[in-house]
Every structure is written in C-alpha cells, then in structure tokens.
Amino acid sequence: MPRPPLIAVVGATATGKSDLAVELALALDGEVVNADAMQLYRGMDIGTAKITVAERRGVPHHLLDVLDVTEEASVSRYQREGRAAFSAIRERGRSPIVVGGSGLYVRALLDEIEFPPTDAAVRGRLEQRAREIGPAALHRELATSDPEAAALIGPQDTRRIVRALEVGQLTGRSFRAFLPRPVHHEAGTVQLGLRRERAALHERIARRVDTMVSQGLLAETARLREHGLDRGVTARRAIGYEQALAVLDSTMTCEQAVEATVVGTRRLVRKQDTWFRRDRRVRWLDVDETTSPVTLRDRALDLLAQPAS
Template identity: 75%
Template sequence: MPAALLLAVVGATATGKSDLGIELALALDGEVVNADALQLYRGMDIGTAKVTDAERRGVPHHLLDVLDVTQEASVSAYQREARAVIDAIRGRGRVPIVVGGSGLYVRALLDDIAFPPTDAAVRARLEERIAHEGASALHRELTATDPAAAEHIGPEDARRIVRALEVGEITGGSFRAYLPREQYLDAATIQIGVRRDRAVLHERIARRVHGMVRDGLLEETRALRERGLDRGRTARRAIGYEQALAVLDGAMSCEDAVESTITGTRRLVRKQDTWFRRDRRVRWLDVDAAEDPAALRHAALALADL
C-alpha cells in the first residue's frame, strides 16, 4: 500500500458510499473525510442520510456538523479545511478516506485547483449590470477582455459571466486559468466510484425517502427552522428540506412532498452520475451483484490494487 495513499469513495446519492467508506476505513486503519456539502450542516441528519455514531463503528469521521444552517457552504473553505484534516490523519499514520457525492467538493480536495478571489462590491455591480443590460451584452464584454474564458461560457450563463468578469477585474488575469483540470494534487490518490443499476437505485431512493419521513424528517425540519433554516441560502433549498418546509407551511401535502423529494433526488443522481463519469480516473465498482459488505470491501480493495 502506498505510504501516502489518499482513497476517495465517490458516486451518486443512495449507492452505498458511506457504508463502503467505513468498511475500507476498518480494513486500512483509516479515517473518513466527508465530501457531501449538505452533511457539513449541524442538525441536517435524517434528510442527508448522515451516518449515526453507531453506524460509524468507531471510525473517526471529519467535517460533519461544522456549519450552522444559516451559514453558506464554501468550496474554497472546504478545500482548505479538508486538506488540513488529511494532513493530520496522515500525521497519525492512518489512511484518509474521502467519502461523498458533491462533485466540486471532491475535485477541490483531490485536484490541483486554486480558487480565485472574490469581491462582493464588484460582483454586486456586475449583477446589477446583468439585470439592466442582459447577459449577452456582458458576454460580449467578456469576449473582448477574456476571450479564452468567453469561449467556455455560454452567452446566457449570467452567473459564470459575472464570475469571470469579477475575476478579471480583481486579478487582471484570465478566469480560464482557474478552471478545473484533471490533475491530482497527490499522485497517490485513488478514486473508487460506486454505481448501481438505475432501476435498483430508484427503488433505493424511494425507500430512503419514505424512511426519512418515518424517522422524523418533518420534526427535524421544524427544529432546524427554529435555528434559522429559513435564512440559510444553501440549507433551506436542500432536497427534502425544501419540501418539508412546504409541508410545515401548508403549501404541500406530505404525499406530494414525498413524490417531489423522490423526483428531485433522481434528478440529482443523474447530475452526479454525469459529473463522475466524466472523470476518467474513477475506478468503477458495480455493487449490484455483491451486496455483502465483506465482498464489496474486497472488490474495492482489488480495484485500488491494495
């Protein structure tokens, strides 16, 4: 086994990443580093399928429950904190095992990616211009000032146009220089992708959502609302919690909320699947034929050549 091994277990929601990550941590004397953006939030347990203390089986888990629901998750802050956690795990002579399905967070941690600076005043001014002049007008400006970035940003993609112009104004350089590249920061990195047959995955999603309701998702959401969930730009829009808030407000029936959550989760799964399949470095593990945890662990270790 490489002395500085960094193992990542990635893939779509409900594929079984968390369980496999724990199995691998037990086998490799490892510690788990969370790479699910919503599991960063305290109290968002049922709706994110966060592993319980008992389910962790003594394996240390990091970067769970580090944000209040009123705070905004930041991928650049996550990158900084997660890399420090990995250094600390290695300092203890143990193996860091990254587990999660938030693709940008995984890439930010594993790859040689730098995040450009931000300036709230510059961004607000550009957003006001977008509102009055339209995205196409600012895209033409971007084409003149940063043609390399404009080539990769559509003329109607207002958010990225604003970001590219903001970076250009702050740094004097091209936004293109900050776009992600498939280049590991650490050569000893291995990604194991977990996948299931789509029909099986849809069944697991439906079962999970119904189970969340039975386990008290509405009660959890009510408690989070008391802690400011309505003010959280990221947390309140999370699949499951957004629907639960609608139920609490009388705007949606529980049955409709369940169906909406299932549909939204399936949509998320498609996006996650597309993201991770684009990364040719991922070694895929088909778990449909090997449900036994020990068998999955052995299969994953074989894929990683461990």
C-alpha cells in the same frame, strides 16, 4: 497491503458509499473525510442520510456537522479545511479516506484547483450593470477583456459572465485559468466509484425517502427552522428539506412532498452519475442488493492493490 496516499469513495446518492468507506477505514487504519456538501450542516441528519455514530463503528469522521444552517457552504473554505484534515490524519500515522457524492467538493480535495477571490462590491456593480445593459452586452465586454472565458460562457448566462468579469478585475487573469483540471493534487490518489443498476437505485431512493419520513424528517426540519433554516442560502434548498418546509407551510401535502423529493433525488443521481462517469480515473465497483459489505470491501481492496494511473 501498501496503502495509496489518498483514497476516495465516490458515486451517486444511495449507492452505499458511507458503509464502504467505514469498511476500508477499519481495514486500512484510516479516517473518513466527508465530501457531501449537505452533511456539512449540523442537525441535517435524517434528510441527508448522514451516517450515525453507531454506524461509524469507532472510525473518526471529519467535516461532518461543521456549519450552521444559516451559513453558506464555501468550496474554497472546504478545500482548505479538508486538506488540513489530511495532514492531521497522516500525522497520526493513518490514511485519509474521502467519501461523498458532491462532485465539485470531491474535486476540490483531490484535484489541482485554485479558487479565485470574490468581492461583493465588485460583483454587485457588475450585476447592476447586467440589469442595465443586459447579459448579451455584458458578454461582449467579457469577449474584449477575456475572449477565452467568453468562448466558454453563453451570452445569456448572467451569473457566469459576472463571475468571469469579477475574477478578471480582481486577479488580472483569465477566468479559464481557474477552471478545474483532471490532475490529482497528490500522486497515487485512487478513486473508487460505486454504481447500481438505475431501476434498482430508483427503488432504493424511494425506500430511503419513506424511511426519512418515518424517522421524523418533518420534526427535524421544524427544529432546524427554529435555528434559522429559512435564512440559509444553501441549506434550505437541500432536497427533502425544501419539500418538508413546504409541508410545514401547508403548500404541499406530505404525499406531494415525498414524490417531489423522490423525483428531485433521482434528478440529482443523474447529474452525479454524469459527473463521475466522465472521470476516467475512477475505478468502478458494481453493487446490488446481494453484495455484502465484506464482499464489497474485499473487491475494493483488490482494486486498491492495482497501480494508480
């Protein structure tokens, strides 16, 4: 069948995206590009349900295990490296298949998004000014210099006010000019979304967390701590690892950590579901426990055969 120039498999955590991406890669001679922010980190395997080498079934996977846990994930860097991976995959005559549930990372690869520069010194001065005069006063300054951005940002949202002012000072452009637009970077891109009934997905999440614990999540977290997990700006806050660190520090019992991880994952699922459902370009596939990988693959191929909008 004709292959779309770019395929993405998206949706909430624990819906089965990784397995479908492998099936599609085998069917379409493709390679997979990860779009899960926490799977960028080396060693964060059990707690992110990272696909194993055996489960990849020989399909090359890109942008897995590319950051140390002490590094901060950068969406702009991810965009550059992801699109470079697309080019390399195509040079090999193969098809890139994006898979993941980190909405902003998916959009960074698929959509027309330009990321403005940052400057720690400029941001530091603005943050200091926010502490001195308060966010509402700083918001009034933003309303003078960038009224479009001020209309979008609440007067108490210090972080976004500071960022909008920083962007204006560094680029001379409105912060709104850098907001993502739902326009695919490449014509013909197809997004396939997986969704499961909410109650069934909650049960699946609970089982997944129990499995992570039995597979050694605490031991994995202890090893990552030796490599600086506590210093990680992004990695240490990952659901599951934050709770495992609390168990290692004796501020949570294992039972409390499991419950907190399940609740946190369910909260994440709601956010992911809202993010992807509002994108009208996604073609949805409903999945349940009776859906075999082959059946799901064939249904996905049928959707891919339809013309892209």
